[in-house]
Amino acid sequence: xxxLETKDVHLYYGDFHALKGITMAFExxxxxxxxxxxxxxxxxxxxxxxxxxxLIPNVKIKGEVxxxxxxxxxxxxxxxxxxxxxxxxxxxxxxxxxxxxxxENVAYGLRVNGINHAxxxxxxxxxxxxxxxxxxxxxxxxxxxxxxxxxxxQQRLCIARALAIEPSILLMDEPASALDPISTAKIEExxxxxxxxxxxxxxxxxxxxxxRVSDKTAFFYLGxxxxxxxxxxxxxxxxxxxxxxxxxxxxx
Amino acid sequence: xxxxxxxxxxxxxFRILSFLVIGVLIWIIEFIFVxxxxxxxxxxxxxxxxDGMTKGxxxxxxxGTLYLVAGSMLFAFPIGVLAGIYIHEYTKDSWYKRFIKLMxxxxxxxxxxxFGLFGMSLFVNTLGFGDSILAxxxxxxxxxxxxxxxxxxxxLISVNNSFRHGSLALGATKLQTIRRVVLPMALPNILTGLIxxxxxxxxxxxPILFTVAAYFLPKLPDSIFDQVMALPYHLYVIxxxxxxxxxxxxxxxxxALVLVLLVLILxxxxxxxxxxxxxxxxxx
Numbered sequence: 277x278x279x280l281e282t283k284d285v286h287l288y289y290g291d292f293h294a295l296k297g298i299t300m301a302f303e304x305x306x307x308x309x310x311x312x313x314x315x316x317x318x319x320x321x322x323x324x325x326x327x328x329x330x331l332i333p334n335v336k337i338k339g340e341v342x343x344x345x346x347x348x349x350x351x352x353x354x355x356x357x358x359x360x361x362x363x364x365x366x367x368x369x370x371x372x373x374x375x376x377x378x379x380e381n382v383a384y385g386l387r388v389n390g391i392n393h394a395x396x397x398x399x400x401x402x403x404x405x406x407x408x409x410x411x412x413x414x415x416x417x418x419x420x421x422x423x424x425x426x427x428x429x430q431q432r433l434c435i436a437r438a439l440a441i442e443p444s445i446l447l448m449d450e451p452a453s454a455l456d457p458i459s460t461a462k463i464e465e466x467x468x469x470x471x472x473x474x475x476x477x478x479x480x481x482x483x484x485x486x487x488r489v490s491d492k493t494a495f496f497y498l499g500x501x502x503x504x505x506x507x508x509x510x511x512x513x514x515x516x517x518x519x520x521x522x523x524x525x526x527x528x
Numbered sequence: 529x530x531x532x533x534x535x536x537x538x539x540x541x542f543r544i545l546s547f548l549v550i551g552v553l554i555w556i557i558e559f560i561f562v563x564x565x566x567x568x569x570x571x572x573x574x575x576x577x578x579d580g581m582t583k584g585x586x587x588x589x590x591x592g593t594l595y596l597v598a599g600s601m602l603f604a605f606p607i608g609v610l611a612g613i614y615i616h617e618y619t620k621d622s623w624y625k626r627f628i629k630l631m632x633x634x635x636x637x638x639x640x641x642x643f644g645l646f647g648m649s650l651f652v653n654t655l656g657f658g659d660s661i662l663a664x665x666x667x668x669x670x671x672x673x674x675x676x677x678x679x680x681x682x683x684l685i686s687v688n689n690s691f692r693h694g695s696l697a698l699g700a701t702k703l704q705t706i707r708r709v710v711l712p713m714a715l716p717n718i719l720t721g722l723i724x725x726x727x728x729x730x731x732x733x734x735p736i737l738f739t740v741a742a743y744f745l746p747k748l749p750d751s752i753f754d755q756v757m758a759l760p761y762h763l764y765v766i767x768x769x770x771x772x773x774x775x776x777x778x779x780x781x782x783x784a785l786v787l788v789l790l791v792l793i794l795x796x797x798x799x800x801x802x803x804x805x806x807x808x809x810x811x812x
Contacts, residue, residue: 326697333620358699366697372690374709385698388708434694441698 279304279475280325280445285339287320287329294320296499297339304444307467307476309486309507312496312522318479321496322447325477326364327357343445362389365438366447370454371430373422373437378414381422381433385441400440407473408436409466428459435466439474446470448478452485464489483523487511495519560784567782576746582775586783591748592661592756593790596740597730599665599752604672605722611673612680612718617706636674641734643671648738662752664740671735672725679721683714716805723798727791733760759787 281301287294295317302308310318323329324341327348340347348360362385373381382401391397401418405411410432414425422433431451438446448467452460467476467489480486486493486507493510495502495518503510503519514520521527529537575585615632619625647667657663687710695705733741741761749756763783766776 328693328697331693331696358701361697361699368690368694368697370690372688372694374691374694375713384695384700384708388695388698388700388704437694437698 279344280477281342282321282324283340283342285321285324285337285341287317287324287338288336289332290334294499295324298501300494300501300504302445302475302477304475305471305473306491307471307478307489309490309493310477310479310496311481311483311486311493312502313527314481316496317499318494318496319449322449322477322479325445325447326361326366328366330357358389362441363443364445364447365441365443367431367434367438367449367451369450371427371434373425373430373433376422377419378422378425378433379418382436382440385437389441401436404436404440405433407439407470408432409462409469410436426459428455428462431455431459431463432466435463435470439470444475446474446476448476450479450481453481460485483511483525495522497522557788560781560788563778564781564783564785567778568785572782573786577744577779578746580771580776582772582779586757586759586762586779586786588746588748589757589759589762589783590786592741592758593730593760593787595661595749595756596664596668596736596758597726599661600668600672600729601722601726603666603669604676604725607669608673608676609680609718612677612684613706613711615677616681616684617702617710632674632677635670636678639734640671640732641737643667644735644738646670647735652739658753659738659740659742659755660753661740661749661756664736664756664758665752667735667739668729668732671732672729675725675728676722679725680714680718683717683721684710686717687713716802719805720798720802723794723801727794730790730794731760731787733764736761759783759790763787 279302282298285295285298298317298321310322312318320329324337325343325348329335329337337349341349343355343360343363346355348355374384376384379401382404383397386392386397386400391400402411402415405414410429413429414420414433417424422430425433431454435446435451452463455463464485467478470476471491478486478489490507492505493507494504495510495514495516497518503514503516505514510519511523514523572585573590574587576587578584611632615625615628619628644667647663647670651657651663651666652659655663657666691709691713692705695709696702700708736758740755741758742755743765745755745757763780766783767773767780
């Protein structure tokens with residue numbers, strides 16, 4: 277069974293038809309990059325999976341978004357929105373650590389889900405920070421404010437925060453676009469590592485980044501999925517001429 | 529006139545006008561300090577007024593004002609903050625939300641004497657609280673309510689949505705998000721607004737005129753159903769309608785000074801608290 281798939285999903289912001297019948301499936305332990313020019317619907321599509329679009333007024337969604345075969349938008353399939361978001365973690369474009377200590381940032385997801393056992397929380401915080409390749413840099417200052425970290429460290433903290441509740445899917449919305457090249461390289465390395473444990477979907481504007489980190493790439497244009505294939509194929513031998521033009525930098 | 533000279537002229541106009549504002553404030557404070565400073569002593573702050581309010585102290589008025597401020601905040605703070613949270617975090621942008629906001633703003637624009645009359649009619653007469661701390665506190669609380677709501681709303685607006693989204697995306701409920709992330713971040717601004725509204729409430733005369741304030745009552749209240757003296761009303765009484773206005777001049781300046789100092793101290797406190805909490809919020 278596919279881990280995650282959408283079947284003929286349409287999304288409307290009021291009258292604006294933002295996603296036009298997207299059907300896609302994501303395999304476990306792969307990195308899928310969503311690329312396309314601004315406004316093509318790739319971020320909107322990403323936010324379907326943890327229902328962040330619900331926060332925007334006047335959004336209408338048609339079609340099915342299936343996680344392990346269950347439609348996440350249907351109340352009767354029995355998945356509460358907080359349960360869903362425990363399974364589907366998200367990292368945002370700009371680092372958004374909470375104004376709390378480094379430790380409490382990572383522990384936050386556990387605490388709001390009712391896990392407060394000190395030993396367990398400590399262990400999970402350490403594991404998550406190690407997974408996010410941040411542990412060595414922060415292990416001596418866990419009680420310090422997260423705002424004292426650099427932008428790149430903050431973003432890795434946000435990744436650790438998302439990993440702490442052990443999701444099976446990780447959504448990343450241009451996670452490196454606000455970072456310098458060195459921090460970006462670290463995040464990309466991290467994505468490569470994390471693939472072993474998680475199914476990752478990443479939105480990116482950076483073509484090289486998509487090429488470096490992803491196994492499969494989907495090209496969106498004007499709310500439609502133009503082409504979806506393995507990353508080497510999309511970048512070297514795409515079927516569609518629009519894809520070809522975009523990845524070679526002739527428009528976008 | 530050359531471009532450069534216009535620039536210089538504009539700069540000086542702005543500068544002079546701002547100095548004028550500061551000048552007026554300093555003038556008022558100086559006026560009160562010079563005339564009231566010699567009245568400030570332990571006796572003045574801790575004794576009952578004597579001899580037709582020409583001698584003694586203003587202790588009951590200070591205590592009365594403190595009771596009224598505390599009572600009004602006990603009422604306005606929880607209701608105002610919860611209403612502010614409701615308006616900003618829970619209502620969607622619709623005619624309903626706009627209606628609530630419009631009404632809140634209108635409430636803020638009602639003259640304080642109208643609040644006084646309303647308080648007398650509702651709390652003193654209809655609900656039968658009589659002239660009492662309870663009636664006065666509730667009336668002052670009503671006056672402070674729109675301010676507290678507005679301040680809370682503004683404080684919540686200043687919390688970036690990315691923090692809310694970050695929390696929700698980790699499986700937190702809306703209530704958890706508000707309690708654990710949004711409110712701690714908004715707290716410094718809410719507290720500042722609260723203390724500033726205390727400053728306003730402590731100086732109001734009209735709302736307490738018909739609801740609580742006593743002309744002369746040289747004793748402390750026993751319960752919330754007692755009347756009290758209050759600083760602003762006391763000031764009004766001894767400056768305009770006492771029996772010996774000339775002899776109580778010094779008392780009036782002393783009272784004014786205490787009132788001004790009270791408000792200044794509260795403003796300073798507001799600043800300190802805000803700094804303290806905005807540091808603390810980053811640490812937790």
